[in-house]
Amino acid sequence: MSLNAYQIFVAIAERGSFAAAAHQLNLSPSAVSHALAAYEEELGFTLFARNRNGVRLTAGGEALLPTVREVLQANEKLGQLASKMFGLETGKVRIGAFSSVSVAWIPSIVRSFSALYPNIEVAIEQGGYDDIAEWILKSKVDLGFVTLPASPGLDITPLYADPLMCIAAPGFEPENKAYMTVEELSRHNVVLQGESYGKDTQRLLAAHKVSVKSNVRAIDAATILAAVESGLGLAVVSQLALQNYQSTVQVFPFYPAESRAIVLASLSYEGLAPAAKAMQKHIVETVAAWARQKR
Numbered sequence: 334m335s336l337n338a339y340q341i342f343v344a345i346a347e348r349g350s351f352a353a354a355a356h357q358l359n360l361s362p363s364a365v366s367h368a369l370a371a372y373e374e375e376l377g378f379t380l381f382a383r384n385r386n387g388v389r390l391t392a393g394g395e396a397l398l399p400t401v402r403e404v405l406q407a408n409e410k411l412g413q414l415a416s417k418m419f420g421l422e423t424g425k426v427r428i429g430a431f432s433s434v435s436v437a438w439i440p441s442i443v444r445s446f447s448a449l450y451p452n453i454e455v456a457i458e459q460g461g462y463d464d465i466a467e468w469i470l471k472s473k474v475d476l477g478f479v480t481l482p483a484s485p486g487l488d489i490t491p492l493y494a495d496p497l498m499c500i501a502a503p504g505f506e507p508e509n510k511a512y513m514t515v516e517e518l519s520r521h522n523v524v525l526q527g528e529s530y531g532k533d534t535q536r537l538l539a540a541h542k543v544s545v546k547s548n549v550r551a552i553d554a555a556t557i558l559a560a561v562e563s564g565l566g567l568a569v570v571s572q573l574a575l576q577n578y579q580s581t582v583q584v585f586p587f588y589p590a591e592s593r594a595i596v597l598a599s600l601s602y603e604g605l606a607p608a609a610k611a612m613q614k615h616i617v618e619t620v621a622a623w624a625r626q627k628r
Contacts, residue, residue: 336408338372339401341365342380346398347473350387402472410606424608425454429465429477432553433495433574434595438620446615453608462532469598475609476616480533481594489596490613492620496572497537497591500557500582502564512588513567515541522566524549524557533593534569558582 344354345365355362373379380394390398413424430439435457443455458465458474465477466484483489499513507513515537523545525531538545549565551557554574561568561582571593575584597616599605605613 336405338368339405341368342372342394342401343398343405345369345381345388346390346394349389399471406472406475406606413607422450422608422611423452424606425456426476426608426612427456427458427474428612429458429460429468429474431462431465431478432459433571434478435459436554436577437573438623441623442616442619445619446612449615450608450611453611455612461527466598469600472600475599475605476613477598479596479598481596483596483598486600487598488600488602489598490602490617491594491596492617493573493595493624494592495595497533497569497587497593498572498575499567499585499587500561500570500575501567501585502561503581503583505567505583507585509588511585513585514588515543515591518545518567518569519543521545522549523547524551524560524566524568526550526557527552533571537569537591554578 340358341354341360344357345351348354348357351362351365351369354360355365358365369380376393376397378393379391380397381388382391409424428439439457443457446453446455458468460468462479465474465479466487468474469477469487470484478492479487479489481489499507499518501507508517518538523534525534525545525547527550547566549560551560554570555578557568557570558578558580560566562580573595597613599609599613602610602613
């Protein structure tokens with residue numbers, strides 16, 4: 334089966350419809366439909382179940398998708414290696430990032446990388462820690478930002494120890510005036526994040542054997558800040574998540590100091606295509622320079 338059919342299969346799986354896949358690949362919907370039908374006939378089973386809302390992968394499609402992605406990645410790597418032999422830098426890099434990294438680091442990283450390698454396409458996918466780890470393991474992205482402890486099977490490079498802070502509404506005063514303790518959180522309502530997004534807070538509370546009450550669940554930093562600012566509770570956020578937002582919330586460090594370890598992950602550094610290796614090196618250098626400026 335041709336690589337074109339593999340690309341069509343992956344595009345339909347990721348976009349959820351034939352029309353969206355056709356638009357992405359600059360093909361007609363009929364061409365996409367015919368190519369998929371031929372592929373399914375060759376395989377002897379269907380890859381998608383059709384319904385009014387679009388399509389969804391069958392069990393067979395789910396089983397094939399990671400391997401097909403690996404084939405496309407290998408082909409991409411082959412093309413990039415061939416280009417590099419002729420002094421050209423081309424290709425595509427796919428990166429998974431959680432929200433605070435997407436806001437604080439990604440714009441600068443992509444802008445400076447594109448200035449160095451204008452012929453390399455960069456695609457960003459935003460999600461929670463679990464999403465990003467799964468995308469890496471299933472070869473949906475080449476590189477991903479996650480925090481420790483990382484999922485088994487990932488090759489990681491340490492990037493930054495991001496301090497965890499407690500934020501509170503204007504006028505709030507901690508028991509110790511200038512700082513918070515994790516134990517003190519148990520005496521207040523705490524704004525928490527959804528499970529995949531709030532693992533840093535969950536690990537912090539678990540490490541100190543502290544439980545908290547919460548009647549507000551949020552996903553992004555902006556929602557958390559708004560809830561805390563209006564007096565709905567305290568929250569634990571990283572320093573990185575706070576830097577691009579204007580707010581009247583008070584920020585208190587923890588004592589002893591707490592932090593989350595941000596790392597850059599991939600399936601295997603040695604297995605990365607040249608474009609992804611160039612991006613990996615650029616990210617490490619860019620974050621290190623950013624951290625030095627923060628000292």
